Amino acid sequence: MLDTLDLERSLDKSTYKSQMETLMRSLRSLQKSCWEKKLPMIVVLEGWAAAGKGSLVKKMVNYMDPRGFTVHPIWPPNEQEQQYPFLWRFWQKLPSKGSIGIFYHSWYTRVLEDRLFERVSSGEIPTVISQINAFERQLVDDGSAIAKFWIHLGRKELKHRLKKYAADPLEAWRVRPEDWQQEKRYDQYINYAEEMLVQTSTGPAPWTLVEGNCQRFSRVKVLTQMAATLTEALDRLHIQAPVIPALPPQEHLNPAEPNLLARVDLNLCLSKDEYKQQLRHEQVEMRKLQMKIHEAQVPVLVLFEGWDAAGKGGAIKRLTDALDPRSYIVHPFAAPTDEEKAHHYLWRFWRWLPTAGTIGIFDRSWYGRVLVERVEGFATEREWHRAYQEINEFEAQLTSAGYVLVKFWLHLSPEEQLKRFCDRQNDSFKQYKLTDEDWRNREKWSLYEVAVNQAIQRTSTPNAPWTIIAANDKYYARVKVIQSVAEAIHSQLKRR
Amino acid sequence: MLDTLDLERSLDKSTYKSQMETLMRSLRSLQKSCWEKKLPMIVVLEGWAAAGKGSLVKKMVNYMDPRGFTVHPIWPPNEQEQQYPFLWRFWQKLPSKGSIGIFYHSWYTRVLEDRLFERVSSGEIPTVISQINAFERQLVDDGSAIAKFWIHLGRKELKHRLKKYAADPLEAWRVRPEDWQQEKRYDQYINYAEEMLVQTSTGPAPWTLVEGNCQRFSRVKVLTQMAATLTEALDRLHIQAPVIPALPPQEHLNPAEPNLLARVDLNLCLSKDEYKQQLRHEQVEMRKLQMKIHEAQVPVLVLFEGWDAAGKGGAIKRLTDALDPRSYIVHPFAAPTDEEKAHHYLWRFWRWLPTAGTIGIFDRSWYGRVLVERVEGFATEREWHRAYQEINEFEAQLTSAGYVLVKFWLHLSPEEQLKRFCDRQNDSFKQYKLTDEDWRNREKWSLYEVAVNQAIQRTSTPNAPWTIIAANDKYYARVKVIQSVAEAIHSQLKRR
Numbered sequence: 008m009l010d011t012l013d014l015e016r017s018l019d020k021s022t023y024k025s026q027m028e029t030l031m032r033s034l035r036s037l038q039k040s041c042w043e044k045k046l047p048m049i050v051v052l053e054g055w056a057a058a059g060k061g062s063l064v065k066k067m068v069n070y071m072d073p074r075g076f077t078v079h080p081i082w083p084p085n086e087q088e089q090q091y092p093f094l095w096r097f098w099q100k101l102p103s104k105g106s107i108g109i110f111y112h113s114w115y116t117r118v119l120e121d122r123l124f125e126r127v128s129s130g131e132i133p134t135v136i137s138q139i140n141a142f143e144r145q146l147v148d149d150g151s152a153i154a155k156f157w158i159h160l161g162r163k164e165l166k167h168r169l170k171k172y173a174a175d176p177l178e179a180w181r182v183r184p185e186d187w188q189q190e191k192r193y194d195q196y197i198n199y200a201e202e203m204l205v206q207t208s209t210g211p212a213p214w215t216l217v218e219g220n221c222q223r224f225s226r227v228k229v230l231t232q233m234a235a236t237l238t239e240a241l242d243r244l245h246i247q248a249p250v251i252p253a254l255p256p257q258e259h260l261n262p263a264e265p266n267l268l269a270r271v272d273l274n275l276c277l278s279k280d281e282y283k284q285q286l287r288h289e290q291v292e293m294r295k296l297q298m299k300i301h302e303a304q305v306p307v308l309v310l311f312e313g314w315d316a317a318g319k320g321g322a323i324k325r326l327t328d329a330l331d332p333r334s335y336i337v338h339p340f341a342a343p344t345d346e347e348k349a350h351h352y353l354w355r356f357w358r359w360l361p362t363a364g365t366i367g368i369f370d371r372s373w374y375g376r377v378l379v380e381r382v383e384g385f386a387t388e389r390e391w392h393r394a395y396q397e398i399n400e401f402e403a404q405l406t407s408a409g410y411v412l413v414k415f416w417l418h419l420s421p422e423e424q425l426k427r428f429c430d431r432q433n434d435s436f437k438q439y440k441l442t443d444e445d446w447r448n449r450e451k452w453s454l455y456e457v458a459v460n461q462a463i464q465r466t467s468t469p470n471a472p473w474t475i476i477a478a479n480d481k482y483y484a485r486v487k488v489i490q491s492v493a494e495a496i497h498s499q500l501k502r503r
Numbered sequence: 504m505l506d507t508l509d510l511e512r513s514l515d516k517s518t519y520k521s522q523m524e525t526l527m528r529s530l531r532s533l534q535k536s537c538w539e540k541k542l543p544m545i546v547v548l549e550g551w552a553a554a555g556k557g558s559l560v561k562k563m564v565n566y567m568d569p570r571g572f573t574v575h576p577i578w579p580p581n582e583q584e585q586q587y588p589f590l591w592r593f594w595q596k597l598p599s600k601g602s603i604g605i606f607y608h609s610w611y612t613r614v615l616e617d618r619l620f621e622r623v624s625s626g627e628i629p630t631v632i633s634q635i636n637a638f639e640r641q642l643v644d645d646g647s648a649i650a651k652f653w654i655h656l657g658r659k660e661l662k663h664r665l666k667k668y669a670a671d672p673l674e675a676w677r678v679r680p681e682d683w684q685q686e687k688r689y690d691q692y693i694n695y696a697e698e699m700l701v702q703t704s705t706g707p708a709p710w711t712l713v714e715g716n717c718q719r720f721s722r723v724k725v726l727t728q729m730a731a732t733l734t735e736a737l738d739r740l741h742i743q744a745p746v747i748p749a750l751p752p753q754e755h756l757n758p759a760e761p762n763l764l765a766r767v768d769l770n771l772c773l774s775k776d777e778y779k780q781q782l783r784h785e786q787v788e789m790r791k792l793q794m795k796i797h798e799a800q801v802p803v804l805v806l807f808e809g810w811d812a813a814g815k816g817g818a819i820k821r822l823t824d825a826l827d828p829r830s831y832i833v834h835p836f837a838a839p840t841d842e843e844k845a846h847h848y849l850w851r852f853w854r855w856l857p858t859a860g861t862i863g864i865f866d867r868s869w870y871g872r873v874l875v876e877r878v879e880g881f882a883t884e885r886e887w888h889r890a891y892q893e894i895n896e897f898e899a900q901l902t903s904a905g906y907v908l909v910k911f912w913l914h915l916s917p918e919e920q921l922k923r924f925c926d927r928q929n930d931s932f933k934q935y936k937l938t939d940e941d942w943r944n945r946e947k948w949s950l951y952e953v954a955v956n957q958a959i960q961r962t963s964t965p966n967a968p969w970t971i972i973a974a975n976d977k978y979y980a981r982v983k984v985i986q987s988v989a990e991a992i993h994s995q996l997k998r999r
Binding site for chain 1: 532557560561565569570573574581582583607673676790797798816820827828829832835840842864866932
């Protein structure tokens with residue numbers, strides 16, 4: 008692919024000057040529209056060392072309003088970042104709606120430099136590639152514009168420039184030993200690059216290959232493409248989505264669909280004595296396991312979904328009672344903050360992922376997208392349909408990074424729920440737990456039943472299965488929850 | 504001080520059980536009130552290794568709603584955290600309004616373990632102490648409740664427990680080599696602790712000394728004090744602040760007060776040629792300096808305040824034109840996000856501090872507290888009066904951590920401002936920059952003039968002086984800004 012580029016292409020000074028002038032003016036006004044239309048833009052700059060990425064970024068931003076963009080130079084991950092899936096640190100840096108994020112190097116270092124220096128094995132590359140493609144597709148689906156540039160140099164030119172920079176006192180400090188390796192192992196590096204370009208040039212986020220020998224030419228090409236991408240993304244905002252008559256909310260499962268909740272035996276229960284004795288036993292187990300996951304540095308994420316008053320709080324409490332407070336964190340997820348609203352809906356969950364050796368307990372989770380947001384109409388049909396895949400991809404990234412992922416749906420009968428609502432109403436200490444919203448949700452029971460069944464069916468995967476807990480009896484539910492967490496951790500530890 | 508403690512004090516099982524029951528119930532309802540009243544609570548646990556802090560935290564949280572608190576175990580700072588003033592990482596962990604932050608070890612490790620292992624010199628201790636006191640006072644003034652506990656053990660007991668834990672397979676992993684050093688160097692450690700307790704037992708945030716030999720006794724003592732602190736803080740919320748008739752906003756400076764703005768010679772200007780030539784020269788300078796601060800790993804923070812339309816944006820642009828985009832970030836500060844509103848007003852600035860070797864450019868800053876918030880009445884008179892000291896303390900922490908801090912007020916005449924407003928109105932490309940708010944602010948010119956003069960006077964310190972820029976002439980202002988930044992960096996580099 009890269010050998011098809013005519014690296015000799017160039018641009019004379021005067022043409023360059025005039026073209027740049029126009030480009031810059033249009034880029035600046037495009038940036039303004041970005042801001043007004045709340046469009047997030049991601050620019051990825053990859054390519055050989057000394058290909059002029061730095062001076063290019065300079066040109067790029069010099070004409071922009073410095074308040075509308077951020078430049079992210081990507082160095083090797085620090086201690087903290089290494090504890091997470093490799094995309095974690097990039098999620099943290101994503102531009103909020105309306106601003107532009109310019110990545111000087113990016114998630115692609117994972118399949119280039121990391122590969123060249125064997126910080127990642129060739130066997131892992133396919134997974135990394137698919138994760139990157141999913142990542143970019145999710146962002147584009149969410150309305151981001153992405154422009155990716157590979158700035159190419161011939162081996163001779165590369166060597167020439169490295170020497171030149173190394174000799175310039177103002178530039179020398181930027182030339183890293185790794186850069187010389189690119190020249191020494193040019194053929195190997197170019198093969199990795201070709202593989203990357205082929206496999207990550209996707210419809211939503213294509214690569215632009217840039218002939219880099221002539222800086223004037225490459226700058227104009229990059230900025231022209233950037234303007235084009237922005238314009239297209241802005242136009243897309245105006246295109247009326249085809250008006251599909253919204254289907255009426257699905258009140259009942261089709262006979263063909265399995266009713267997973269109906270299968271749950273809600274009569275399962277424990278006597279007080281059985282409860283006491285089993286709870287104690289399970290908690291001792293958890294205590295031991297907690298030490299083991301610390302030693303093995305396994306991250307554990309336990310998420311709780313369920314009907315209102317199904318006993319999430321109580322179950323979380325019994326689970327944490329067993330744990331050392333230094334090794335777990337409980338995150339309740341209510342309405343997103345405005346910072347969170349300015350990002351992809353998964354962003355706020357990436358923010359709170361537990362680190363290696365600790366347990367993160369999520370009270371509600373990303374499943375809100377296909378449950379409450381679907382039922383209440385906060386997410387469009389297209390959005391929550393898409394979400395099943397997005398969620399499976401997200402969870403696959405966690406489990407492939409070694410996370411133990413446990414997903415609970417606490418199930419009870421409408422009758423039992425009503426009983427608990429009334430109890431809460433009459434208990435001054437629990438009243439605050441019962442809101443009008445709980446009553447409203449209750450009226451939508453059948454809508455939720457459909458959503459829950461479909462969500463569980465479409466997101467139960469071998470590595471991230473759902474556990475439906477029969478919660479009519481709190482004793483049974485609490486013990487079962489701890490048991491399930493323990494089992495999940497056990498089997499993960501065995502796998503190591 | 505510590506030798507006055509009667510370490511033999513103890514509690515029998517039954518008394519303990521009954522007292523804990525009551526304590527736990529009251530703590531739980533106190534937590535609920537915290538949440539409702541949006542009171543942030545900070546609990547600091549320090550003391551000897553194996554003093555039972557861990558099991559204490561467990562007890563503490565077991566009866567709380569896990570959604571209302573976070574436990575922060577404090578390990579040595581990671582790479583990223585080491586790049587900032589030592590309090591940075593604790594600012595990041597402060598509880599938001601309504602929640603409880605429990606610090607298992609804390610900022611006090613800086614004057615204890617860091618000192619024992621000579622990660623900090625005795626010469627630095629007084630500064631650290633004063634920074635800690637300022638930090639806690641600021642939080643309490645902002646409405647936080649702080650309870651600090653020193654759990655004390657005799658040397659014999661300490662040794663006994665370390666041995667016991669080391670022998671317990673479930674506990675051994677928590678005993679660090681450092682812990683044994685506490686025993687070996689008991690006398691030295693206790694001296695450091697005494698010094699710390701004496702100098703940081705302040706009115707707003709006193710220490711509670713806890714006899715630790717009997718765990719039952721120490722738990723009850725800690726929880727009792729915690730409940731007391733919470734209750735008192737909640738009561739304080741009900742106490743009507745004495746109704747001082749608010750003074751009318753100060754329209755004019757008293758003759759005694761210096762009018763610093765009036766002294767500015769607004770006729771200073773540059774011809775286009777002088778501008779071009781000097782700008783070029785200054786920008787080349789900056790480019791060299793940027794390399795130097797990278798080598799010396801100096802963090803630089805440049806903040807811009809000034810009248811509307813005084814040319815902040817243009818000045819920032821000319822400054823950044825000279826820089827490599829990988830080495831600076833521009834942060835515009837508009838209205839705080841709701842996450843930011845849930846914290847101390849300085850919190851959001853701590854969030855965006857530049858790291859070593861980079862330049863952070865703040866478009867508006869914490870001075871909003873004593874400028875717009877004062878004039879618009881968003882901050883009470885007490886709050887903005889207090890803010891002068893808070894700001895000076897904050898800036899002292901930055902400069903003592905090696906930051907270059909440059910503070911600009913861009914000054915112009917009301918006439919020039921009017922001219923620029925009109926220009927903007929007539930320029931389709933600049934219209935968006937002119938808001939009704941700008942016109943409203945303009946009407947309050949004299950109020951702002953007073954606020955600005957007083958802010959500059961009260962916050963110009965040797966290490967963090969203000970630079971007032973004559974901005975009637977944009978050419979002059981832009982060159983002067985870059986010059987001033989360069990000078991500040993130079994003198995800092997010389998000092999090293």
